[in-house]
Amino acid sequence: MKVLVPVKRVIDYNVKVKVKADGTGVDLANVKMSMNPFDEISVEAAIRLKEAGVASEVVIVSIGEKKSVDTIRNALAMGADRGILIEEDQGVDIEPLAVAKILAKVVEEEAPELVILGKQAIDNDMNATGQMLAALLGWGQATFASEMEIADGKAVVTREVDGGLQTISTPLPAIVTTDLRLNEPRYASLPNIMKAKKKPLDEKTAADYGVDTSPRLTVVTTEEPAAREAGIKVGSVDELVAKLKEGGLV
């Protein structure tokens, strides 16, 4: 069984995000970029399937600027088998629908039985690509996986939902999106980092797949969260209640 894992190069989770002065988005110039943490979990899940003898090949795909090659190599160093870079650099984030359309074409070509995606990317928190890809392919989807078992042509997935856990089963081929608690991604070992460079990596563009990636959404404005305002001290409960009423809060 082949497993496809899409990964995204995003602003590193340690970076303190700054909004561009003109409000068109987040300032990405000269900031550290890394693999989306949810995607690391997906890569780990796929590699574990391979180690368990369930998967035969783990293919990594990334869509974005040229430097996404580093992100793919990172996944290869963790233990994936080969990579596909689909270069698309328009200076703005590619929307989930365009990503899903490209991935649908990749799925046609590669014919995986399972696609494991992060539930969302930490840059825009869209939480949409996996679901859209499932819809485009007409496959079953199991999102927000905190446990996953692949057996007998099915994916049995425990999902983290509001108020608890839900276990569902979907026939393969299927889409699984990963949540934080599914696993703890491994470190890449030094020998594997060095081997990753020699693993095959195809380079393509979105145009090769005939997908129009031009944005359909317009960013109206991007703002930093409002700074916390200074508080006041009150002398008594009565005063507190009065102040709350004054502010229209009770």
Add this chain to the structure above:
Amino acid sequence: MTYVAPTEDMMFVLEELCGLDEIAHLPGLEDATPDMVSAILEEAGKFAGDVLGPLNCVGDQAGLGFAKGEVTTPEGWRAAYETLVEMGWNAPTASPDHGGMGLPEVVNAAILEMFNGANTAFQLCPLLTQGAIEAINGYASDDLKALYLPKLVTGEWTGTMNLTEPQAGSDLAAIRSKAVPEGDHYRISGQKIFITYGEHDMAENIVHLVLARLPDAPAGVKGISLFIVPKFIPDAEGAPGARNDLRCVSIEHKLGIHASPTCTMSYGDEGGAIGYLVGEPHKGLPYMFTMMNNARLGVGLQGVGISEAATQHAVRYAMDRVQGGTPEGTEATIMGHPDIRRMLGLMKARTEAARALAFLAARSLDFAHRAEDDETRGLHQRRVDLLIPVAKAWSTELSVHAASLGVQIHGGMGYIEETGAAQHLRDARITTIYEGTTGIQALDLVGRKIKRDNGTAARELVAEMEATAEALKTCQGGEADWPALATMVEEAAGIVGDLTDWLVAQNGSEPLSAAVNILETFGVCLGAWVMGDAAMAAARRISEDRGVPHAKAKLNMVRFYATNVFPTAAALHAIAKSGNRATLALEASDFALAV
């Protein structure tokens, strides 16, 4: 206490100052391309920050257990060591012939700095193993290599260096441990002290490299031989077999590096530990010294790592600690206080200079080992020899100072153990002592490295410093005060050149009494040189819109170095040349204690 590997500054130093591209063209180092090295450092940084860093304070607080000759490492250390071995970080430079990765020394320098910065007490174990690998690889027979190297390279077995005896510290001529031939091996007996990781529970076997005398050995340093003495004697397949006649009789209680076992080892209590001669008889000391050169660089990198860790610690505190306010009346952190910035500036600027200098020494090791023509190899071997005592002693002295400033920035809280600032100071304090004290490094610099070659290596370096000064003179643009930087490097070259000439002309005891002053002057001047080169590279990066925030910070650090650090060179220079007679004039009776 979080440690974040300074990968950006490391890559800057590797690419801009060490010419990583060029290194990747040396035979055998073709894999070390900048993108590969960057990926390696990212991952090594994760290991340092996520695995080693969190154990640093644990090790300091919990310390070691010792009972019946066995040492127990703190909770979590065995697992971390297992991860180190699994991830292949034990000996990155080891030859692929023995299962290593064959990475350049200069890349290993960055990895060593990270692991040391995250957890000095832990990293000593792999550092010692790397030294043992080097000695065995360099001088042991093929059979010994085949038996010991593969396990040492992975880290399944660890290595130690057994030099010191109670009466033989800096003076190894006084070594008394004995080795008596018996068939294909020797029986070793004697006591060794201060043996780092001489006993521990993280690996299945420990390979001791022991200096001892053969029965027919000449007296003094020319009668010392080097032996492999394993804790468990390997069988033909290399599995650890019978327990050898050696044991750890006690461990020391120390000021710092609490989780690194410092062992007193007793050999041959039951008739003699089985040992195997490395190389030829009576050549142990020269073998040990080749290995020690690299170990000294490793300790220099400990200094850089601890300086970096102490700086990060202090920066976090300074950004968080609210004291006083702004003139506008709002709350302010102590980062706003000029004196805090002065201290942080001293810490960071000198750490960056020391890092660049240590990495340049490692770079020269790569060229000395692998360059194709004799001339280049020779030049770089001379450069390594010259730089190592400076990189060792200057970096470690700076780390003590940086860690002390770190405590100062924390104020009263810095003196309280729970903030962790004091640990850096306690851990740093050993680094100026072991692997040759600062005094010993200074004697090595002035005697072996400058006087013995009539100043050749130092003058080659001065020529490069002058070239940097010339290049700075041609720089234009508003990023830096280029004429001032050119003057700094020109003066630095002048001072190093003058001290070299002076030393070569001296015959008395003056150089000995001035040696540490000379070494420190070299450190400050060479620091100025590398900072000058760093400024040019940073300005270039800004013009190319690459790594701009780091490059801007670098230019500010260079400016701070030029105005707040380099001016001390003139005073140090003066002390080195005119203070020594007063030193020699001090009589023992001048120190007489009141009875």
